[in-house]
Amino acid sequence: MTDSIFKIAVAKFGCIGAAPLLDLILDERADRKDLEVRGFTSGAKLDPDSCSVIVDQIIAYAPDLVVIVSPNAALPGATGARETLAEAKLPTITVSDGPSKKAFKGKDEEGKSINIVLDGQGFIILPSDPMIGARREFLDPTEMSIFNGDVIKVLAATGVIRYIQVAFDKVVSEIKQGKSPEMPMLVANAEDVVSQAGFTSPYAQAKAIAALSIAETVAKLTTKGCFMVKDAEKYIPLVAAGHEVLRAAVMLADELREMEKSGDTVRRTPHKPSGETLQKNKLAEKPA
Amino acid sequence: MTDSIFKIAVAKFGCIGAAPLLDLILDERADRKDLEVRGFTSGAKLDPDSCSVIVDQIIAYAPDLVVIVSPNAALPGATGARETLAEAKLPTITVSDGPSKKAFKGKDEEGKSINIVLDGQGFIILPSDPMIGARREFLDPTEMSIFNGDVIKVLAATGVIRYIQVAFDKVVSEIKQGKSPEMPMLVANAEDVVSQAGFTSPYAQAKAIAALSIAETVAKLTTKGCFMVKDAEKYIPLVAAGHEVLRAAVMLADELREMEKSGDTVRRTPHKPSGETLQKNKLAEKPA
């Protein structure tokens, strides 16, 4: 690959917190000359039919890199999509939440953890991207939006968005250089995320680990409330509690960002128009 | 139209705060039987070429309703898209921010305000959906995500998401019934939004108007910082201030939601699987 435009296709099947802005984080100011991003979504649906239509469109688009984002990527829709894309030999990264571990992580004969991926594919698992409280008594478009706004803030302030950016930047750069890219096979646990986030304050860092751990707690309540409890009197408090847990994570996320502001140490990693990633910490300084 | 699935195409050109979740707010729990949503995005780009590719895909999809969402819908890309879609006779609603007023609002010979729309089209203008602080020294993927998470929370908690939901629900319902729909031509000013939001507490309502008014203030700072000031020493504080203004709006948004929680009067308007909209205020009650 040389000077041509790099083409990324983002397939969104349903929604997790990382999904809504995923097609934007590589070109956050819409000034990259080297990149074209095209997003394809099936709305809230993630059944195989919805997914395969989108995969066909993506193959027609002929991108240099495909990103799939969906809840539980072990479900048939996403699984089928990965298979079709592997056959099409399109390099593909799946971004998904905790339940997707069963799609990508297994054990070898000796019981050692191994990655399960198709040729040319990778994954980024986000255990802190929590399941929503999807009960009709609780979740309407407004509550759904608040939840996703909150998840986005937690993912961004704690470093998960940067973690994804770093992984994407690396693959894009390798493909652009004509290399056979080393696809990411990552479980974004709190400590790894935070160690890459560039915090200066050790307490901001601790709060980030805390916020992500709290976000991981959400799913216990929402999963129980959505799938395991049948009585509305019981599941309504559970799903409502799940969203309150997330709101507590947002409070920490806000605190840690303010703490870094307080010391003028907010790490920023914007892209150049040519696609390189810059870095800076002091607000007044030029990124370099 | 009868029992068939209703098809909506959402075209996202670039990003405003209402965009990331717009393909989800009609089917917030992914359980609607009557609806199919397909999203098509050009990433951060909104030039005419990016837009027209997407419009072609949409026309191929043959939806019952098209929604375009983009910043400043008066720009050539969105304008061209609307024209092509009008020629294709696809009912189209544009959702855009304050600067798009010049596309849709004009004056007649007597100076009276009139709407400017193509046949079969409508618009929802969101003056409180603010421009981001798009300067490289300030905006990286993380800051971009925080900003959008914040905007989403403000739009949802104050009632803007419900305002859009109501408008969409009405058009979808009319088309489903085989009627010629009355397309929305709406400027979502704070008072109208809030009067539809279903607040019980008058102080929550006042805080919602306040939050939206503050959100409208953001763009003054970011627009100045992005387009009118050339010296980094001067524009960095401006764009940073813009995002601080938004964060103040989030504080009010959170307060007003907590105030309604405190009185157990949070309005919820979920969809039924058949597509009808339900309503409830007390957490324990069934939506009806």
Next chain:
Amino acid sequence: MTDSIFKIAVAKFGCIGAAPLLDLILDERADRKDLEVRGFTSGAKLDPDSCSVIVDQIIAYAPDLVVIVSPNAALPGATGARETLAEAKLPTITVSDGPSKKAFKGKDEEGKSINIVLDGQGFIILPSDPMIGARREFLDPTEMSIFNGDVIKVLAATGVIRYIQVAFDKVVSEIKQGKSPEMPMLVANAEDVVSQAGFTSPYAQAKAIAALSIAETVAKLTTKGCFMVKDAEKYIPLVAAGHEVLRAAVMLADELREMEKSGDTVRRTPHKPSGETLQKNKLAEKPA
């Protein structure tokens, strides 16, 4: 038993959040005529020798009821204490944290959950009473105190203290009436705790479940930081994060109490001098 004074011995081996005030919650204003409480503690230590000395003192005191409180009651010290007290035929309740489940909960041949208790004994397991971040680089007397103050606030505001009070009140009442008491065998999971707490606001209730779920998250970080990670550079952020998680739970605990204050619905269950428990919700009203 008749009109004589009821004697309770509280044995504290080491510290969990429920321990510091456990000898006070049955006589919160020191005006009960029917009750005598004696506390015996081994400071921070919980080895078998420290525990057995205390058990001897308790047997000498000849109480009507013994309460043991300690972290991980499956450890040898607490286990030995329970055995000696069972031999002495003193009714004994153990209050402990999550890891103590392995002492009290087992499975029968068919895999069904069963309780494991000695004759005349009971237990209250508090999964939300979290392990402290016991690393020398982090935990000094000041940090230890802050942590326990925070845990106490979470346990009290969410209803755990009331849950313990109810269980104790019941046993004391039964023994005072000369009955053979039904000893408590309770795992204080969030939903049970909250359903007994007497919340009027459903959102306060949801926040209480949330706060307890977050408190349960603490131990994952502190256990890992104390026992599984050896490198100070790595365990310091983990134990610090554990305490930040707890602080987020405190924020919710404070919020929910304020929410009940806001509606003048704070449940209060004071004791009468004769030992009966009263109840009230409105601040101005007499307990009855």
Next chain:
Amino acid sequence: MTDSIFKIAVAKFGCIGAAPLLDLILDERADRKDLEVRGFTSGAKLDPDSCSVIVDQIIAYAPDLVVIVSPNAALPGATGARETLAEAKLPTITVSDGPSKKAFKGKDEEGKSINIVLDGQGFIILPSDPMIGARREFLDPTEMSIFNGDVIKVLAATGVIRYIQVAFDKVVSEIKQGKSPEMPMLVANAEDVVSQAGFTSPYAQAKAIAALSIAETVAKLTTKGCFMVKDAEKYIPLVAAGHEVLRAAVMLADELREMEKSGDTVRRTPHKPSGETLQKNKLAEKPA
């Protein structure tokens, strides 16, 4: 005294905020090899009989140092305890609240302030450890626990716990070295406490003085509400106000701790297993 274990007996008569954790602050991680702490409590009661039983147990234990903690140590129970312990020649420190000044502080013939202590005894008076709002309409086990959790947080974050630790560490060290110890005769006024607390931020220090001064204000309201006003309609608001005053002190305590976190200047003074006190300020550094 040489290599043998140093034995401390802590006698708790009733409860003040400093009491619940007092047996833990010298061995905060339960890893001291040189120290044995034994606590003896009379629950909420502090009458002479309850106290003398405990004193007998303590004398039987033969500790190297006795610590008494109680509200108003000028009452007969605590006074008798001090006398018996003096006769038994056990070095004794009393930790008590503001009203205990009348037990320990007097004037000589010329009107100069003098200390009133028995041979070999000392005292630490904590004016900021406030009386609880002990009215049945208000104080139940839950409210009692919240109050004490709040007091503990204020005492710890402002430096009172460290102030006590320093005094105890000094006496223990002197006795361990075989010296005749200089017993503490201290009134822990806000400025002295704060000057020993090791704050780096002058505003954190100011907030600590403020929090302690506010905590001192509590007792005016609760004393009036408990002892001087007889009409429930009047005393309920007073005791409720007392606890609100304390909550305001907690807000400052939390703020000042966060402020020191923000600058990575939280002073920590953990004990070594050998009993020496270490010191550190930066989270990442080793205590030394």
Next chain:
Amino acid sequence: MTDSIFKIAVAKFGCIGAAPLLDLILDERADRKDLEVRGFTSGAKLDPDSCSVIVDQIIAYAPDLVVIVSPNAALPGATGARETLAEAKLPTITVSDGPSKKAFKGKDEEGKSINIVLDGQGFIILPSDPMIGARREFLDPTEMSIFNGDVIKVLAATGVIRYIQVAFDKVVSEIKQGKSPEMPMLVANAEDVVSQAGFTSPYAQAKAIAALSIAETVAKLTTKGCFMVKDAEKYIPLVAAGHEVLRAAVMLADELREMEKSGDTVRRTPHKPSGETLQKNKLAEKPA
């Protein structure tokens, strides 16, 4: 007196928190037809000469009622002013802070508390209107303004402003009706203030008592810091702590106002153009 305009002269000698807006609280929307207010101030100065010039101007103005507001009204300037105004037979109310008690409150021969006033005069003593931290290292125009803004918020939200309004409204009404007015002789202690404030929420009321009690605490620190401690290293933390104490009172003041907003029970007592006072609690209702 009949239909003529009622004339009030407000003399401000120096500043207390109640002073800056005192000439506005009887005509808060500038629409009263029956009232003329004229203010005369000596800036920050309150020496006898400054005061007497102002008194001369007031006498020339021939008002129906004089209000003096100053710190410590027992000082010579204010005392002289009261004497001159008494000679001039102008009804005069002094509004001052805690130290002014020595001017207005004495004891009779039997030790009973009596009021000390000149003929036709009254007073309102505000113990919760605190002395500022007037040290050059700390107090500049900005800090002075923040302090006074904070005091105003505390006085208003807790009911002190309403307490003054009620007293003034009563005197004005009596004089307007040609009666010999009963001049107020009031010490605005927290409980009296709050019982007149019209709170619906008992917890808002408790918070108001708390906020006022905390505000009373400020002066202990600032008085000590300004007059009793000479070493800058020592008095700077004291005056800074005084302002932090006030800020904590503001937090409670804000909380209690929000609590009343939450229940839609904010009491409002606006004036009619004719001077009568109206009352209302629900935001949407007409005052009556």
Next chain:
Amino acid sequence: MTDSIFKIAVAKFGCIGAAPLLDLILDERADRKDLEVRGFTSGAKLDPDSCSVIVDQIIAYAPDLVVIVSPNAALPGATGARETLAEAKLPTITVSDGPSKKAFKGKDEEGKSINIVLDGQGFIILPSDPMIGARREFLDPTEMSIFNGDVIKVLAATGVIRYIQVAFDKVVSEIKQGKSPEMPMLVANAEDVVSQAGFTSPYAQAKAIAALSIAETVAKLTTKGCFMVKDAEKYIPLVAAGHEVLRAAVMLADELREMEKSGDTVRRTPHKPSGETLQKNKLAEKPA
């Protein structure tokens, strides 16, 4: 002018947020030897008659400098006052809010912005000093006081008070030196204010710009609610929203002050007794 006392007359016609303390900001600790300030107010009224009485008193006082402060200085009362004072050849500075721009800012023939001032006069326009929500259903003396307390806090914490101080200090100094003073002709827009405020933290600075921009937003709502909407059901939410907007500005103002405290970088600019202005940043240091 030499060693004599410098005399300033402050005329307050009605009230804006900058008014209540304007006579105090040049002598914040009442210890200046070189200065005499005399304030003259017409209460809430600002009609021509009220104003001209005050102007006569001021001319009689023969000050070295006159300061007029009023809302909308383009109204007849203030305009007449300026004319009379110009005739009297008294140097006069008007401090007013945004609407006063039409009094002082015009355009020359070429459309360039020019200042419109009488000889020897100047102005300071404060666009962030917002109009109050002056509706009887909403504004009573208590709400009026809270609003002004809030405005004062915003003006002070963001630097507007310092901005005014600097302008006044300069004019006073020039007149004292016998110079013909350069009268200020200033529009205190957010960026200018903040650049003079002496912030060290760039995020505190951004928050200050944000707070002032939000404060400017208030007037849109209150002006509409007071003058343009006639229906109480509609104007009550608007004026209530206006005050909520201001409260959001206060939150930012408080945050930015705390942020500067956190870094020990709070700029202070106290006056010396001789009238010179000192400066300092660290709390412990002497102003110089």
